[in-house]
Structures are given as structure tokens and as C-alpha cells.
Amino acid sequence: MINLVRNEMLKLLRKKRLYVIILIIAFLVPLFTYAQFKEIQEQREKLGNQDWRTVLQQEITDTQNRLSSSRIQDEWRKYLKIRLSQQQYYLENDIDPRAPGAPTFMRIFVENSIDLLLPLLVMVIVADLVSSEASGGTIKLLLTRPVKRWRILLSKYLAMLLSVSFIVLSVAVLSYGISGVVFGYGGWNMPLLTGFTVSGDELLTDHVHIVPQWQYILMEFGLVWYVCMIVGTLTFMLSVLLRSTAAVMGIMLASLIAGAILANMVASWESAKYFFMVNLNLTNYVSGMATPIEGMSLGFSMSVLAVWGIAGFIIAFVTFSKRDIY
Amino acid sequence: MSQVPALEVDNLTKKIKGKQIIKGVSFTLVPGEVFGFLGPNGAGKTTTIRMIVGLISPTSGTIKIGGKNVRTEFTEAMRHLGCIVENPELYPYLTGWENLEHFAKMDRSIPRSRLDEVVTLVGLTNRIHDRVSTYSLGMRQRLGIAQALLGKPKVLILDEPTNGLDPAGIREMREFIRQLAREENLSVLVSSHLLSEIQLMCDRVAIISKGAVLRTDSVQNLLAEQERVIWKAEPLPLAKQLLSEETDVTEGADGTLITLYNEPLLPDWNAKLVKRGVRVKEMRTQLPSLEDLFLEVTGGESID
């Protein structure tokens, strides 16, 4: 098995796609770093006051003012209320949720890329893992070896797992390394709040507790990895089912983007919460943001994703070991 | 024939969407034999071969490689098999050596020294560390054979092995295949739609059409039956009349007569013609084309 996985890793590396992914990240991170830097700078200029408490207080007042407007949508109001109580909580406990620093940037970057950017990167790697063997004809040589089909597919799956881990690691390392040039490398021990639970339009703070930022980041990356694995597994399944890499990418791209759009508009369509793509934003549960649909929670989303992932895994393996290859 | 057959195919069928594609194909390969699989495109050659190598699962029937059933003892059966199905499609972004290494790693029984052996065998030593994308078709074909020979198989399956090769390449390939059969006691199954190729390469041939094997016999026997003599003679009507007294005669396209080839009687026929004043200008034997053979074997059924 180790030999098989090694083979797959070799092919993956030689196809150079991993390098492309790393290049993309290395290109995007400075972009976001600059954007973040600009935002912080602008805030400082506008308020003429460097104290984050004032900034946060200002945000709270803004939110409160928006809430008092009668034209506001119910869903949006709910979201604002939750944000408000959270901001208040941070203020009361004297915690700056946005203290600049590379770890903070990492956290914000990963929270914002969990539902689209990272799944897309994973998709680029995984999409042609099996379909390229089929379209290139090499699958015929691969499957006429004295190795059972499921073992070959499993080796590919493991290679997929390793490369997903590698991508997530690259995101971590690059976002830390590059943004640190601007923001400095400190801030690992900054306390952060987690454990918010949303019930109705109220933010429950019963389980809220403080974790140091390094733990918080590790937890979020764990979730990011989980999401990437599920997206990877589904792409993998499509890659088994379809010969054309372009078709695999097209379908995945469409569903991921649909998910991003749906998450913003499905509030009233409750059963949409069983789609995998509206459940990708797992880090929101950790940071206590409002859910797109009533009744969603970390446990719920993770279970939905797990069901999709397991189904995709089974479909991939059953089809692959039964299918006739022409 | 007391030994285990290298490849045994018994009553193989395949149904796709209710349509019978392969209708009970059976044949056997003995060790050291080159076996031809002859038929027009679409006759079911490739489907049969893919069933043998395990890419397609048969609807019914058994396939045994070296005595191991492909269905129930897949791994053991595959260990005795080397194959190229259609074009030798290798990973273009890897070097030749990496390709071989890749496939060698999939079978623990292959020692590393075997890689050097097969590379020398197919004569790719100079270019083996270049990327496959820079190889010519002939080199890819050779690399394909190298990968097929990696596991020291008992059976080698080559689907249209001379496709796309130039005449020199075809001859080289032919000699190589015969040499393998002779020296390594390898059974080779070669499929082709070209009779000339099969004729020069194979010991025995199976003719397949519309998913069924029509005849299995040695090349000599098959062709001898169908070999013809082309006559050019003047005057034509008289020649035809005289020959038809002896055998079946058909008229060729450009003023020729065609009869069966019958070695012991041929001189007598010729003497008879000469005696009666017919001037025989030309007398030559002709091997039947695949089409002729087919028409003969299938009794007038067309290829498609």
C-alpha cells in the first residue's frame, strides 16, 4: 500500500498542480494582507484614536443604530443582534478580537476562505486524480496489475488526503509567513472567546470560554481540513464517475458557488440545510456567527458533511471496482 | 498438451444493455505459442481482450491465466499477465524509467534488477531517463512492451501491436514477438485486423466476427484452403471452358480467371491448356484477402 501511495504522490507532484496551488496562495496572501493593512490604517485615520475599544464601541453603536431602523430585514436584524452581543461580550471582557498580528490574519484569512477559496484549491488538485487516468488511457495499465481495484483507488484516496493536508498546511505557513512581514509575528497567546451557541435570535453564552489564539487557530484549521476533505471526497467521487476532468471541475465549481449564493438567500427554505455546500462555513460556529438557516449547528453541519462524504466515498469505491473500462 | 494451458477462455459472453456483444468465445493458448486474433474492427476483439485482462467483467464464461481464474483469483492471474491494450498509454509527464518504476512497485515480486533487464531487452537504454512526452510512437510502443514484460509473465497480450509503426518498425516488432515466444516460452495473444501481419507472426489464428469465433486453426491450414491461382490466358473463353472441366472457375476483374490452388493438379491443368492452343501468359498464386477469407468462412456474410 505504501508503494501505491508513493506512486500516486509521485504522479501528483510531477503534474505540478501542487506547485500551482502554492503559487496561487502565495499570490493571494499578500493581496489580502495589503487589504487588511489598508483597512486597519483607514480605521485609525478615521477615528484618530488608536484604542481598539473605541473602534469596537463605535461598531457597536453603528450596529445599534442600524437595528433601530425599521426598514431592516428580520434575518439581518437577527444577525446584527448576535454580532452585537458578541462584540459587547468582547468589550466587557477586554478582549480585542482583531488585534493585528500574523496569527490574527491567519485566523481571519482562513475563516473567509473556508467556504470557497480552499474548496476550490482542493478541487483543482483532486478533480483529475482518477479522471485523468481514464481520459489518458493509463487506467488500462493501472488496472491490469496484480493489485485489486479497491486498493488502487484507496491509494489514490490517501494521496488525496495527504495533498489536502499539504494544501491546508501551505495556507497556514504562507499566510503566517507573508502577513507577518506587515503585522509582526506575535499574538499567539491572545485570548479569544468561543463556544457561542445561537438559539433563535439569541446568543447563548453559557458555554463561552476563553482559549488562546494558537489553540483557536489549530481548531479552526482542523475544521478547515475537515471541510476540504469532504469537498475532496466529493470531487474524488465525480472524478471516478466522469472521464472528463473539465466536467468534474465544472460540476464542483457550480455547486460550490451555488452554495455561497444559497447561504445568503436560503433563510426561508429550510430543507436547503441538507445541501453540503451551505454547510461549509464551520468556523462560523466557533466564532459564534449567525447561521444561514435556523436550526443549524456545528454538530448538524458536521454530520451533514459526514453523510455526504461517506456517501461519496462509497459510491466512488463501488463504481470503481465494478465498472467496465472501455 | 498435458501441461496447464497458458490461457484458457471458455464460453465467454458479454451482454451490454440487452445486446449480446460477445457470443460464447472459447480458445486456448499453449505455452510458447503466438496466437492471432483476427477480425475486422468492431468484431469484438478488443472487448474479448479487455475481458481477459480484467478491465471488463464477462456476463458469463471463465477465463484462466496460468490456471488461475481472473474473476476469483484476480491478483494471482494478473501476475502471469502482461498486456498492452490498444495504444501503450503511459504517463507522459514521467520519464520512461519512472513509468517502469511506477508499475514495478505495484507488484512486490518484481526485483529492481528486472527494470534494467527489460530496458536492455527493448533497447531503450539511451533514452530511458527522458520524459515519455518526448518519445516517438515506436519508442512508446517499446516502453509499453517493457512494462508488459516487467512481471515475467506467462501470457503476453498485444492489441494491434503494429498500429502506427513504419514498415521497419513492424518487422522489428514481429521478430521481437517471435523471439520472445521462442526464447522465454511465452504465449502471445496478438489481435489484428491485418491478415498479412497475423500470417507472418502467428502459429494459430482464431477468426472472430460479430462476437463469435468462426474458425480456429493453424495459419497454414486456413490459408492453404483458400489459396487461389490467377490465370492470364488467350483466348479467354476457351481457357475458361477448359479449366471449368477440371475445377471451379470465376472470372476476375481485368480479364483474368481465378481457380483454387491445387498443387498436385496444377501442372496438368496447365499442360491441358497449352495442348489445346491456349497461350498462358501468367500464372500466379494469391493469398486470399481477409475479406475473401471472411466471405468464405462466414458463407457470404459481409464484414460489417
Next chain:
Amino acid sequence: MKKYTLTIVSIVSIAATLLWLFGLGWTLQDQFSATKKMEQPKVKTESSTAKKQEGTLTIFALGDSLTRGTGDADGKGYTGYLTDRLKDKTNQDINLLNTAIKGETSRGLLKQLQQSEIQRQTKQADVIVMTIGGNDLFQQGAALESLDMNAINGKKQIYLNNVKKIYSQLRELNKDAVIYHVGLYNPFSNMPDASTTSSIVRDWNFQSAETAAGYENIVYVPTFDLFQLQVENYLYTDQFHPNTEGYKLIAERVASLINFEQEEKKS
């Protein structure tokens, strides 16, 4: 080199897998174990005691929509124009903090004052400006329609009670800053019941001013006269909030008072 890349990438990937699995496991353990209790942060990240910025004048604005600036085309409100004006007149840096919330009542403001951050900013302020009471009295213009004197008196008592508490609270937090409480005007002074509504607002202002007088350095700034005539020229289209011109009038009035105070302090 090529050989090593494969090995290195593989090993790094395996290590990364383990790390992320650990992170995921930790998340599950952390998010789903209900026994966790909020522990207070042991060390405050920064002392939250007030630190006045030297050389700058900090204006702390609180209250309702008037302070927020509702109705002003530029969204500045009287606080914005006040700041502009003071910047012109003095060379001091002026730092404006506006925590006003639309629709705030005296009760709401009192509650807001319990927030630690608001308290901290109160402590830092050099000047405090506020508007409060409009929503207690008018409730967006709805209450005056009935003109039920009993109900209005009841509201006034509650309001005065709250205002006293607000004053005390502010004073307690900041002994020095002058507090300018901007008074009410009558937005309905060109309506049929103008005489009645005006008398109600006048009385409301009078009582408020009386309360303010009980404290040191609290100035109740009248605005009734500013809007008494030609009220329609100074009102926003909602016929309730001031427009840009109206806000400028208020700003001017407050600005003149602040200048006066600053000069008095110097002499």
C-alpha cells in the same frame, strides 16, 4: 533532488494530516463538552483605566437621533458641525466620540451607561454633549396627538427621574468635564395645536433645566427659541428631525458655549 522532494512532501503531508486531525479532535472536544465554564481572563490585556490623550480635546457625545445626526444630509449632525467649528476656532486637535443611538430614551441611555466601555470613554472625555428626552416625550411624534396631560405628566416624572440618575452617573465618572445637555424644540410649532404642544415642550425644558441646575457644570442648552419661528425651514422631510440648517444652528449655539468655557478655564 527530485527524489527528495517526493519524500519531503510526503512526510510533511503526513505530519500535517496528524496535526489537522488533532485540531479537529480538539474542536470536537472543546465545542461539544458542556462542562466548560466561563473563566474570567486572568490578566486584563491592557489596563482599562482612563488615559487622557494630552493636547487633544475629546468630545463625548451620547443620546438619541439628534446626536446621531438623523436628517442631516451629510450625516454629521450637530456634533459634526460643532467639531468643525471648534477646529476652526482653536488649534487643538478635537476627537469626537459619538455613541448616540437612534430612538434612545432616558431609560435606554441609563442602561447604556452601565457598559464598561461607555464608562471608560466618559472618564476620558473633556466635554460631554448629549440629547435625551425627545423620545420619552414624543415617541416619534405619536404621543402628542392625544395631548393627554396625565399621560404626559407620568412620562415626565419617569424621565426626570432617569435624567437625575444619568447626571449623577456621569458626574461620578467624570468630575471635570462640562456636560451640555441640548434641550428640546417643538417640531409641531406650525401645527394646529401649536400653543398646547409648545407649552408642553416649554414645561419639559424648564423642568429639565431645573434638574440640571442641581449639578455642577451641567449646562442645559435651550434650542426652543431656534426653532420657534420658521420651523419648517429647519426641519427634515420627516417634519421631526432637524435638517442640515437646523443642526448648524444647534452646533453654533453649543460651540459658543464651549469657547466661553475654555476661555474661562484659561483665565
